[in-house]
Amino acid sequence: MNTPLVALTGNPNCGKTTLFNALTGANAKVGNYPGITVERREGRLLLGHDAVRLLDVPGTCSLSARTAEEQIAVSALAGLDGGEHPDAVLLVADATQLSRHLYLVLQVLELGLPVVLVLNMLDEVERADLAVDLDVLRQALGVPVVAVSAAQGRGLDEVRRALEKVLRDPAAATSARVDGAPSGALAEVIEHVGQALPGDWVAPHAARRDGLARWALLSVEPDDELAAVPAALREAAQAGRERLEAAGHDVDLELIAPRWAWIDELLARAMGDKRTVIRKVTDALDKLLIHPVIGLALFLLVMTLLFESLFTWASPAIDLVDGVVSSFGQLVGGWLPEGLFRDFLTDGLIAGVGAVLVFLPQIVLLFFFLSLLEDSGYMARAAYLMDRLMKSLGLTGRAFVPLLSGFACAIPAIMATRTMERRRDRLLVMMVVPLTTCSARLPVYTLIIAALFPGPDEAGGQLFAGLSLQSGLMVAFYVFGTVVALLAAGVFGRTILRGSSPPLVLELPPYRLPRWRSVFRTMWERSRLFVSEAGTVILVCTVVLWALLAFPQEAPVSPELQAERGAVQSELDTLSEAQVAQVGNTPDAPDGSARALPGTEVVSGLQEQLAVLDARAEGERLRASYAGQLGRAIEPLIQPLGFDWRIGIGLLGSFAAREVFVSTMGVVYGVGDEADETSGSLKNGLREARWPDGSKVFTPLVGLSLMVFFALAAQCMSTLAVVKRETASWGWPLFLMTYMTVFAWVGAFAVYQGGRFLGYG
Amino acid sequence: MPDLPSLALGQPARLLQVGGPRSYRRRLMELGFVPGTELRLLRRNGPGKLLEVELRGGRVSLRAAEARVLEVEALA
Ligand SMILES: Nc1nc2c(ncn2[C@@H]2O[C@H](COP(=O)(O)OP(=O)(O)OP(=O)(O)O)[C@@H](O)[C@H]2O)c(=O)[nH]1
Numbered sequence: 001m002n003t004p005l006v007a008l009t010g011n012p013n014c015g016k017t018t019l020f021n022a023l024t025g026a027n028a029k030v031g032n033y034p035g036i037t038v039e040r041r042e043g044r045l046l047l048g049h050d051a052v053r054l055l056d057v058p059g060t061c062s063l064s065a066r067t068a069e070e071q072i073a074v075s076a077l078a079g080l081d082g083g084e085h086p087d088a089v090l091l092v093a094d095a096t097q098l099s100r101h102l103y104l105v106l107q108v109l110e111l112g113l114p115v116v117l118v119l120n121m122l123d124e125v126e127r128a129d130l131a132v133d134l135d136v137l138r139q140a141l142g143v144p145v146v147a148v149s150a151a152q153g154r155g156l157d158e159v160r161r162a163l164e165k166v167l168r169d170p171a172a173a174t175s176a177r178v179d180g181a182p183s184g185a186l187a188e189v190i191e192h193v194g195q196a197l198p199g200d201w202v203a204p205h206a207a208r209r210d211g212l213a214r215w216a217l218l219s220v221e222p223d224d225e226l227a228a229v230p231a232a233l234r235e236a237a238q239a240g241r242e243r244l245e246a247a248g249h250d251v252d253l254e255l256i257a258p259r260w261a262w263i264d265e266l267l268a269r270a271m272g273d274k275r276t277v278i279r280k281v282t283d284a285l286d287k288l289l290i291h292p293v294i295g296l297a298l299f300l301l302v303m304t305l306l307f308e309s310l311f312t313w314a315s316p317a318i319d320l321v322d323g324v325v326s327s328f329g330q331l332v333g334g335w336l337p338e339g340l341f342r343d344f345l346t347d348g349l350i351a352g353v354g355a356v357l358v359f360l361p362q363i364v365l366l367f368f369f370l371s372l373l374e375d376s377g378y379m380a381r382a383a384y385l386m387d388r389l390m391k392s393l394g395l396t397g398r399a400f401v402p403l404l405s406g407f408a409c410a411i412p413a414i415m416a417t418r419t420m421e422r423r424r425d426r427l428l429v430m431m432v433v434p435l436t437t438c439s440a441r442l443p444v445y446t447l448i449i450a451a452l453f454p455g456p457d458e459a460g461g462q463l464f465a466g467l468s469l470q471s472g473l474m475v476a477f478y479v480f481g482t483v484v485a486l487l488a489a490g491v492f493g494r495t496i497l498r499g500s501s502p503p504l505v506l507e508l509p510p511y512r513l514p515r516w517r518s519v520f521r522t523m524w525e526r527s528r529l530f531v532s533e534a535g536t537v538i539l540v541c542t543v544v545l546w547a548l549l550a551f552p553q554e555a556p557v558s559p560e561l562q563a564e565r566g567a568v569q570s571e572l573d574t575l576s577e578a579q580v581a582q583v584g585n586t587p588d589a590p591d592g593s594a595r596a597l598p599g600t601e602v603v604s605g606l607q608e609q610l611a612v613l614d615a616r617a618e619g620e621r622l623r624a625s626y627a628g629q630l631g632r633a634i635e636p637l638i639q640p641l642g643f644d645w646r647i648g649i650g651l652l653g654s655f656a657a658r659e660v661f662v663s664t665m666g667v668v669y670g671v672g673d674e675a676d677e678t679s680g681s682l683k684n685g686l687r688e689a690r691w692p693d694g695s696k697v698f699t700p701l702v703g704l705s706l707m708v709f710f711a712l713a714a715q716c717m718s719t720l721a722v723v724k725r726e727t728a729s730w731g732w733p734l735f736l737m738t739y740m741t742v743f744a745w746v747g748a749f750a751v752y753q754g755g756r757f758l759g760y761g
Numbered sequence: 762m763p764d765l766p767s768l769a770l771g772q773p774a775r776l777l778q779v780g781g782p783r784s785y786r787r788r789l790m791e792l793g794f795v796p797g798t799e800l801r802l803l804r805r806n807g808p809g810k811l812l813e814v815e816l817r818g819g820r821v822s823l824r825a826a827e828a829r830v831l832e833v834e835a836l837a
């Protein structure tokens with residue numbers, strides 16, 4: 001027999017993931033924000049000697065699923081998409097909100113699945129001095145009921161025991177319809193719709209036919225986005241509904257209201273009159289935190305602090321990572337003989353790994369703050385506060401969380417859109433999230449700003465008291481990205497993605513002290529997601545780019561350069577011979593002074609000349625390399641933006657991943673492996689770069705133009721891949737890439753040409 | 762007929778009818794907003810913005826403009 005599959009489900013934010021972690025010891029992410037679990041996650045749970053597979057399912061308030069993740073939940077429970085049916089369900093309910101959570105319990109019971117009901121948050125129930133009579137619940141529901149505190153690890157053994165029993169004897173924990181069967185016309189229609197159900201939905205438990213028919217009758221509507229429902233069922237459900245409505249029935253009410261009546265009656269017996277937890281602390285905090293004025297001010301303060309600490313804490317860590325990676329590269333370079341393999345290792349592989357690792361400090365930090373905000377319950381308030389702004393852009397408050405994650409990395413942000421109800425809303429967020437200033441843009445901005453704009457101690461380096469030009473620019477680009485993203489949402493929401501987002505229904509969970517273990521777990525989980533999704537792409541692209549830059553190896557050096565180099569070399573040779581020969585007596589020579597004292601400064605001068613010529617030869621080789629050919633091929637396209645072919649190479653590389661630009665610039669400007677955005681040599685390399693006519697390539701205006709380009713362009717393969725996966729189409733990622741590239745070009749063009757028109761640059 | 766947004770804060774009330782587009786109406790009903798339910802408005806956040814409603818021992822936030830579909834009567 002297969003290992004049994006147990007699905008763990010319940011309302012959002014009832015503690016499923018906490019229970020999952022407590023039972024399996026696994027590291028699923030937890031958050032005090034509804035909709036944290038957005039994927040199916042499996043763990044192993046030991047019951048005595050037997051293992052079962054435990055599936056952590058996203059939370060849902062009802063089986064009439066709306067959001068993408070709710071649909072995942074329903075499919076997992078009912079096996080709609082041909083997936084595996086669970087052998088049992090661990091159904092979690094928050095005991096402090098039992099009434100609301102029992103609604104889902106009834107729906108799941110109707111599916112005829114064996115259930116163990118777990119009442120979580122026992123600690124809070126006790127603190128609030130509430131009492132739940134478990135026996136009354138057991139009797140009425142006909143399934144085992146266990147009270148636990150997942151956070152404190154209380155009651156876990158009972159859960160295991162109950163589950164073991166249920167798996168041995170599923171029938172004892174199955175209890176189809178508890179609140180009485182409907183009668184008359186409604187019953188007939190349910191019967192009829194039941195006949196249209198696909199065989200494999202109903203197969204293991206014939207009892208679930210009725211439950212699924214009711215589910216279909218309630219859920220199917222013309223624009224429901226339920227991909228798993230076959231046409232025959234869809235028709236039957238719609239026809240049934242029309243028939244009932246024609247006869248004056250209120251179908252939804254007649255299906256839903258009896259459940260509530262039954263729940264009210266049950267809870268009166270199981271809990272008495274006292275069912276509400278008084279949330280003194282939460283209410284007091286909310287007086288301030290979601291106050292329309294004070295709350296908004298505090299929100300801005302929180303965001304400012306968040307980004308401030310992001311910079312002050314992340315940059316030393318970034319420097320550290322950089323230092324470690326480059327010294328490791330040099331170490332390896334020292335061990336190995338010179339040659340292609342060494343170059344591959346140091347400039348390709350190690351540089352690629354470094355390019356991935358260099359993001360981690362910032363991403364990890366931002367995810368740390370996000371999970372802190374989520375676990376404490378503040379994130380739901382932020383969504384609440386942002387609802388008005390989001391609504392004016394045609395979005396809902398729920399769009400706020402994905403948008404905020406976008407400041408770390410667009411990939412988890414795009415995955416977080418699954419908590420949103422409508423495909424249109426999800427698409428809208430996916431299309432604009434890549435415009436927010438993700439951490440991959442940071443190294444690029446840092447390089448350009450440090451190289452091309454005066455530092456705080458130089459002339460013109462201060463904007464006004466306390467704000468340097470360089471930090472001002474950085475802030476300006478964060479604001480720029482955010483504003484463009486919001487504007488784009490407003491425009492797309494009124495054009496290609498027209499429509500209104502559904503009415504808002506939001507729950508504000510009580511504030512809880514964040515649990516550090518779960519905060520660190522979440523942070524770790526998401527960072528891992530970044531490394532696995534983006535890391536591999538970045539690594540591969542760096543290696544490919546290295547190859548494009550390194551081949552062909554033997555590019556012909558122009559004869560003039562060769563001749564020039566030969567001349568300097570022979571002069572140097574004769575000089576050193578002369579140095580050797582010179583023992584005491586001074587030979588007479590045509591230009592006596594130099595020959596007379598072939599001082600070290602002359603030698604080193606010649607050597608310097610030689611180095612310059614070598615760099616020029618390397619430049620010529622680069623020009624002839626595959627990457628150089630590509631760069632020159634696109635030069636006409638980017639020249640109007642003020643970019644030369646070398647920047648072109650950087651741009652090509654950065655379409656794989658943005659920060660590849662920095663390491664590419666390092667190679668292109670011949671400063672070797674130790675190139676990073678803070679290295680002085682790369683900065684100088686950029687400052688010294690010239691057009692063929694001798695004018696500087698990198699003026700501050702070009703820097704601005706380049707930064708605008710990076711702010712707007714969709715230079716991230718992994719993002720496009722995730723958008724493709726989430727939308728299951730090629731169209732949207734292609735659209736995303738096209739519109740952003742066009743934006744980027746037009747934006748950079750406007751900046752560069754506008755600046756020149758005004759006489760800058 | 763008074764609607765939910767027009768209730769005074771803290772005033773106990775009974776839900777009489779749920780209107781609105783089908784999917785929103787169903788959603789509200791599945792959250793417990795069925796006729797006969799007792800509820801209370803806990804918070805009204807600025808003019809015409811968000812409401813926080815208490816019902817069945819839990820809380821939900823709705824936009825005031827959208828919550829007009831909930832018809833209520835005040836209880837003594
Ligand atoms: N006091 C208390 N808090 C708990 C308990 N179990 C979970 N929590 C907290 O409840 C919040 C939600 O927990 P999660 O495990 O993320 O809930 P979930 O059901 O997985 O949520 P979604 O995946 O978003 O649907 C977190 O802040 C937990 O720390 C408990 O037994 N007692």
Ligand SMILES: [Mg+2]
Nearest residue numbers: 016017036037
């Ligand atoms: Mg979860």
